[in-house]
Amino acid sequence: MSTTRGLEGVVATSSSVSSIIDDVLTYQGYNIDDLAENASFEEVIYLLWNGRLPNRSELDEITKDLAANMEVPKEIFDYMKAYPIENVHPMAALRTAVSQLALYDEQAEEMNEEVNKQKAVRLQAKVPAIVTGFSRIREGKEPVAPKKELSFAANFLYMLNGKEPDETSETAFNKALVLHADHELNASTFTARVCVATLSDIYSGITAAIGALKGPLHGGANERVMATLSDIGEVENVERYIRKALDNKEKIMGFGHRVYKQGDPRAKHLRDMSEKLTKITGESKWYDMSIKVEEMVVGEKGLLPNVDFYSASVYHSLGIDHDLFTPIFATSRVSGWLAHILEQYSDNRLIRPRAEYVGPDKQKYIPVDER
Numbered sequence: 001m002s003t004t005r006g007l008e009g010v011v012a013t014s015s016s017v018s019s020i021i022d023d024v025l026t027y028q029g030y031n032i033d034d035l036a037e038n039a040s041f042e043e044v045i046y047l048l049w050n051g052r053l054p055n056r057s058e059l060d061e062i063t064k065d066l067a068a069n070m071e072v073p074k075e076i077f078d079y080m081k082a083y084p085i086e087n088v089h090p091m092a093a094l095r096t097a098v099s100q101l102a103l104y105d106e107q108a109e110e111m112n113e114e115v116n117k118q119k120a121v122r123l124q125a126k127v128p129a130i131v132t133g134f135s136r137i138r139e140g141k142e143p144v145a146p147k148k149e150l151s152f153a154a155n156f157l158y159m160l161n162g163k164e165p166d167e168t169s170e171t172a173f174n175k176a177l178v179l180h181a182d183h184e185l186n187a188s189t190f191t192a193r194v195c196v197a198t199l200s201d202i203y204s205g206i207t208a209a210i211g212a213l214k215g216p217l218h219g220g221a222n223e224r225v226m227a228t229l230s231d232i233g234e235v236e237n238v239e240r241y242i243r244k245a246l247d248n249k250e251k252i253m254g255f256g257h258r259v260y261k262q263g264d265p266r267a268k269h270l271r272d273m274s275e276k277l278t279k280i281t282g283e284s285k286w287y288d289m290s291i292k293v294e295e296m297v298v299g300e301k302g303l304l305p306n307v308d309f310y311s312a313s314v315y316h317s318l319g320i321d322h323d324l325f326t327p328i329f330a331t332s333r334v335s336g337w338l339a340h341i342l343e344q345y346s347d348n349r350l351i352r353p354r355a356e357y358v359g360p361d362k363q364k365y366i367p368v369d370e371r
């Protein structure tokens with residue numbers, strides 16, 4: 001038996017949800033650049049789950065369904081109020097609350113295609129309400145109920161801030177959601193598929209995926225990018241800071257990717273958004289620092305920015321707390337996880353690879369008092 005560390009390059013399943021071929025990302029065959037410029041997040045959700053873009057009435061229906069299902073059982077917010085809140089990372093709160101959602105869904109254990117699709121709508125709709133509700137509760141405020149007439153992107157910002165976003169913020173946030181929605185067999189999606197391939201339920205699959213996304217080598221990197229930029233502080237400190245980090249063999253968060261070698265196609269959209277938004281807020285130093293970090297990391301290591309790098313200054317410019325960056329990633333990526341879970345159920349086989357044994361051999365049991 002031979003192993004491939006980290007399963008690099010191993011093709012572990014087939015999927016029609018999204019593809020990365022020659023560094024080009026597509027969702028169901030649509031180039032990410034095209035979707036980022038033109039699509040609403042609701043259209044992308046429909047696309048990922050149904051394999052085609054919706055017509056007008058289908059789009060109206062899914063938009064209405066999502067907005068109508070956003071409210072979260074009050075008990076879940078009551079639990080949050082009892083958390084030792086200053087020690088709780090919002091990703092831990094999200095992971096816990098999504099698991100709890102199953103307790104309040106009478107169909108949690110039902111397993112058929114129609115019911116699974118309905119549960120997918122409920123989960124997709126409730127994740128933003130959980131993320132924003134937690135954010136408000138820890139500030140000593142009440143969660144804000146969603147408005148049925150708002151888009152998914154606008155509702156997130158509305159539930160977070162208690163006021164409707166301006167058009168620029170809504171458009172930027174929608175684009176970020178579109179860009180993060182799916183990404184072939186990334187670690188959290190693989191986790192979700194492994195979980196439900198045992199024929200466990202959707203809530204278990206999404207809870208497991210949130211746990212995988214949380215780590216700093218995956219979705220957790222966006223929060224760390226902002227920590228790096230905040231540590232650097234000013235453009236003139238970039239060179240010294242990055243050189244020292246590289247000399248110490250530290251990883252620069254937001255750079256590198258297991259699959260992309262010529263660059264992540266999503267990064268340019270987020271870079272443009274970062275430039276635009278930081279100008280509007282009058283804090284272009286975040287963009288200027290990011291550009292300088294990129295120049296250095298490309299120059300010194302040949303590593304290119306991934307989706308997490310410029311999303312940090314984008315979310316910061318939208319006034320969002322830094323530890324909510326990864327939950328926002330989850331708010332989008334749950335659409336991809338759900339698409340992959342539905343695909344896995346539709347043609348399921350248990351996922352159970354092998355391990356090459358490298359431990360000791362021919363051991364003999366010795367009673368405890370003789371050891």
Ligand SMILES: CC(=O)SCCNC(=O)CCNC(=O)[C@H](O)C(C)(C)COP(=O)(O)OP(=O)(O)OC[C@H]1O[C@@H](n2cnc3c(N)ncnc32)[C@H](O)[C@@H]1OP(=O)(O)O
Pocket residue numbers: 006216217218219221250251252253254255256257258259301303306307308
């Ligand atoms: C949404 C997402 O999940 S995108 C990824 C988000 N994660 C990050 O941004 C964290 C920083 N990046 C990384 O840790 C990596 O590039 C990963 C995890 C994304 C990809 O990892 P892998 O394909 O396993 O590459 P691996 O970690 O083995 O790195 C290969 C080499 O490049 C170096 N390297 C990779 N990324 C970086 C980085 N960001 N900064 C500095 N060096 C790096 C490694 O130190 C290693 O060097 P070595 O061969 O001298 O030991």
Ligand SMILES: O=C([O-])CC(=O)C(=O)O
Pocket residue numbers: 182183185186187218258259306307
């Ligand atoms: O694909 C990966 O390895 C990481 C990921 O989720 C992404 O880049 O969106």
